[in-house]
Amino acid sequence: MSEIGAFLLEKTVVGSVMFGVTLGVVAYATLGERKLSGFFQDRHGPNRAGPWGLFQPIADGVKFFTKEEFIPDRANKALFVIAPTFTFMAAGFLIAVIPFGDRIVVNGREILLQIADVNIGILYILAISSLGVYGVITGGWASNNKYSLMGGLRSSSQMISYEIAMGLAVVALLIDHGTLSLRQIVLNQTGPIWQWSVFTHPLGFIIFYVSAFAEAARIPFDLPEAENELVGGYHTEYSAMKFGLFQFGEYTHMTLASGLIATLYFGGWSIPWLTAPAEPTVWWGLLTFAVFWIKTFFFMFVFIWVRWTLPRFRYDQLMGLGWKKLIPLAVLNILAMAAILIATGGAGME
């Protein structure tokens, strides 16, 4: 097989597996959310479709596709249809750079368990995840509904504010690691458990985590769709699969945000004290793959746990937290990190 052909085959297989697994996880995240909320609230959650409600996501999918597609009379039809796909695509593109596992060697060919190990991975993530807000604000505006518009506006200002805090938190991380490649960041964290960035960047981690909640628009930051205030927020007028795509996009965002937290701060696919074998087999690949997902599941669980525990912020409090607390803290974090690195002449300074 020619080199190009092998490359294409490798990327096709890896890409479809990663994409498929992630979307499967996302679909089951909806079930997980409902089951866990049931657990937190002393009730059963879905338990009719299949054993333990396991076919619920499939039933939901069928329902979304067969429901009536309603478009409000005065809506801007083109934008109304495009908006949910935009949100979903923006979330889906993130899959490309997440390192799901270590490299493996098959028949002497080195294969990365990552769709693309681009050297600007973090920049790519920050850029693409910001695009998601366009879907939300377009949908909010195109619905021609006052509540939707307010939801869209809230969402745009919220995402822009927390994007900054998130970016600044990552900057401190980059100063330390000296690379934008996600795979390299994971490799830097292998070894003993205190190599994890969460121990070297506790403040940055907190800022990043809070911002990730805000980015994913989940309680306590779910103001764009605060159902008690704005009915359904930006997706008030959406129904059927268009609504489904918004939901799917939201859960994809949550899943990938959890994956990103695991990657940046908790060693990604690496296992503490365990170094990769010189000739990594498929089993090693599967192990790292599983470790990545276990870490990700934990953060998804926290996302869900928080949602069913905390109340939500008020709009001005949310902005206050973002601009008056998180951003100054993040700047402080960068300065402190830079100072420490200069003082110790640490890594990433070359």
Add this chain to the structure above:
Amino acid sequence: MLRQVIDRAIVEETPEREYYDLNLGPSHPAMHGILENRVKLDGERIVDCESHIGYCHRSFEKLAEHYSYNQVLTITDRMNYVSAMANNIGWTLAAEKLLGIEVPKRVQYVRVIMLELNRIIDHLVRVGILGVDSGAYTGFLYFFEQRERSYKIIEKLTGARLTTTFGRVGGLDRPLYPEFKEDIYEWIGPLRKVLKEFHTMLTRNRIFIERLRDVSPMNAERALEWGYTGPMLRAAGVEYDLRKHEPYSSYEDFDFEIPLGGTGDAYDRYMVCMEEMEQSIRIIEQAVENLPEGPHHADVPEVYLPEKKDVYSNMEAMIYHFKIIMHGICPPAGEVYQAIEAPNGELGFYCVSDGGPNPYRLHFRSPCLYYYQSIEELLRGGLIADAIMTISSINVIAGELER
């Protein structure tokens, strides 16, 4: 407060600005019942508000003029549907006052128990909804489980869950069921636990406090001017509780405290309600402990229907049965006002009798109406999110508001 004053000043200085009109309700997830508030928005700040009521008006007061005194009970079920029995008890007390009937101690104690039980289930919803509207859904379901357990007791006692039609003029409609005391004791234990759990979840939660603090504050003076009663007035720091000041149904026998707030903001209302539930549990415990034995109705044969088996065997009972069914209960001509401390305030019944079997004129003083009158003042200057918290914290029940 200061923030709101400044914002209001800014708004007043620039009258030519254009505002965004938004209909909060009548169909909106947080307008409990069908309340309509047309708000003028400057960004998210409410500049002006126009409130409309009447979507749930069922003309109960007029309807009652064609009902006999016991039939009016069925109307009162449908007034405050969150605590239906409180309305029932209030009306029977009013009718008994008109007729000059003194009911036995046992009946009075049972009424106290059920009133307090209804206060608890009302506050469970009220406080739980406050959590829901602020985004914390879970506590609400914890409370609903307790509410469900209370409904089991209510169902056992009256045969219905919502439309209880509890009691009759002159006593209770039937004797207590045998294991009533045990049921109440069994109910209190987990309830206390859940209350504590809710406190841990929300009372000291920073986000929750910040959502409620300084939201729609109402000082004591202004609250009195608006005619506030109940928890809303107590949250503003005025010690006014009909159970203490005009005791009815033997409330003077019980030892309890009146929780008071300070600023009358949404957080004070929340805290007052949480504390009132504790006090209600205390009252229930005392009442169950000291529940006297005795008949379940007063000895007023011309008002209270005789037992069915007596009707067939006893001449006198049959005559009274005939009289009550055919002619109704005819109180002496006159007028009476009886108010009770219902879960959300002073629930008053003003009844005029012309000596006939139906009330000549009936007026229900529903506490909600007095709170809701001030809604425009409460909402103005706040954010939309504040408006939602305000409306759920004042506990407006549309069925009672509009009757």
